[in-house]
Amino acid sequence: MTSTAFISHRDFYLHDMGSFHPESPARLSAINDHMIAQGLDHYFVHYDAPLATFEQLMRVHSASHLERLKRSSPALGVVHLDPDTAMNPHTWQAALRAAGAGVMAVDLVMGGKVQNAFCAVRPPGHHAERSNAMGFCFFNNIAVAASHALKAHGLSRLAIVDFDVHHGNGTEDCFKNNNQVLMVGLFQHPFYPYSGTDNPAPNMLNVPLASGTNSEEFRQMVSDVWLPSLRDFKPEMIFISAGFDAHHEDDMGSLKLHEKDYTWVTEQIKDIAEETAQGRIVSILEGGYVLSALARCVGAHIKVLAGI
DSSP states (O other): OOOEEEEEOGGGGTOOOOTTOSSOTHHHHHHHHHHHHTTOGGGSEEEEOOOOOHHHHTTTSOHHHHHHHHHHOOSSSOEEEETTEEEOTTHHHHHHHHHHHHHHHHHHHHTTSOSEEEEOOSSOOTTOBTTBOBTTBSSOHHHHHHHHHHHHHOOOOEEEEEOSSSOOHHHHHHHTTOTTEEEEEEEESSOTTOOSOSSOOTTEEEEEEOTTOBHHHHHHHIIIIIHHHHHHHOOSEEEEEEOOTTBTTOTTSOOBBOHHHHHHHHHHHHHHHHHHSTTOEEEEEOOOOSHHHHHHHHHHHHHHHHTO
């Protein structure tokens, strides 16, 4: 069995919120160029992301949210849903495939076709709430994938690990008080979306980090807080909201992580997956906006997943 699936699609390059927007098609180009330059692309089984169905989306999103987004999709030009989040004529299709990538990843892993999967998708998802698109996100890709694992494959304990520099407010909104899901997240605070610290639900292990937090402090937090909780929970599958904007070169935030930290944290997550979840991991791209740093960090992350 080839160990790792790499799921993406050319439609992801067509979603474009404007020439100066940091969440640009160039992000995926940088990742793919790095994989080819480093000879990594041969280690993965490549799949085209399918379209998520309304049934899959409505496990986490309201019907009114889906209808509002579809109605907002423009025939021409760009329509802003908020100052940060916009749709062009290709956004709807790209967003459906971004959510569908996670569903496909779950099916591949649960079907024994691969050990784990990385979804190189855009738009990202972890800010999308049940009934609200925001923060560059339209559908909550990780939540749709996790819900598919619960509903279609009958799993009963899932963990979601979110190491994006921003709090995954949308994922928390989808799963708060759901005792089948443990979410562990770190994020810079105070920082967009200014959430995650006021009375989080019992299944939400939120760790706010001060601006300037470095590698040593990050690893200490993961070792002391995340890992014991994940081991106690014994997840049957682990999902990763893989944002790389906590990297020290990324000016979207002010945390000071390095590529080697993403290697290390992925190793820790993989160890727990092998202990409790038969190695089953689905990782979905979230943030990361300085192209060189993003490409190197994704490379570090997926090399661990693939055992390279």
